[in-house]
Amino acid sequence: MTQPxxxxxxxxxxxxxxxxxWLVNAAQTCAFIMQQIPQLNWVGFYLQRQPELLTLGPFQGKPACNPIPFHKGVCGAAARSRQTQRIGDVHAIAEHIACDAESNAELVVPVMRGESLWGVLDLDSPQRERFTTQDQxxxxxxxSVFTAxxxxxxFLNQDR
Structure with missing residues (x-):
């Protein structure tokens, strides 16, 4: 596979x-990544609209799990730590949330708004060990292009 x-x-x-x-840009970003990066089966944003909870945002792929608490799954780990999670075999992770049994590798990047977590961008692949350090x-x-x-x-400080 050629590196993008x-x-x-x-x-x-x-x-x-x-x-x-942001909504148009999030939808465009998901569609762009899904079209340009090979061997993906899901790309999407999860948004922090409530404390310690991620809710589904714009995405490309099969229907997804929703909501995801910070204490569960690879997305939750990225939200908790505010660090990218690159998992070569999601089935080896005890806390993995299996939304699609065909997903074998996952890359989750925190999306920051200043110092605050805004959400995460989640990429899934059917290929184990799909994501390299270059992909990350x-x-x-x-x-960074999306946030800029x-x-x-x-979301957390809006009047409801």
Whole structure:
């Protein structure tokens, strides 16, 4: 498998995200990644709309698990630690949440709004050991493009 050219993909995503609307940009980012990165079966955002809980946002793929508490799954681990989680075999992780039995590897990148966690971007693959350190750095770069292009609402401090 040829490694994606993440520098080129970052420039393309930057051009695609030509407005500040976070919802449009999140949907576009998921579709772009799903089309440009090989061997994925799910790409999506989970948003922190309540303390210690992730809720499903824009995504590409099969229906997904929702909600995900911070104490469960790879997405929860990324939210808790605020660090990218790169898992080569999700079935070896005791706390993995199996939304799709065909997913074997996962990469989850925290999405920050200043110092606060806004959500996570979750990528799943049917191929074990799918995600390399280069993929991790590249997807983290694409998340940076998304956050720079988007006005991210503060879900936790909005009047309801």
């Amino acid at each position: 050219d993440y520098e080129r993909l970052s420039r393309q995503l930057e051009a695609l995200l030509d407005q500040r609307d 750095a590249g997807i983290e770069g694409l998340v 292009a988007s006005e991210l609402p503060d």
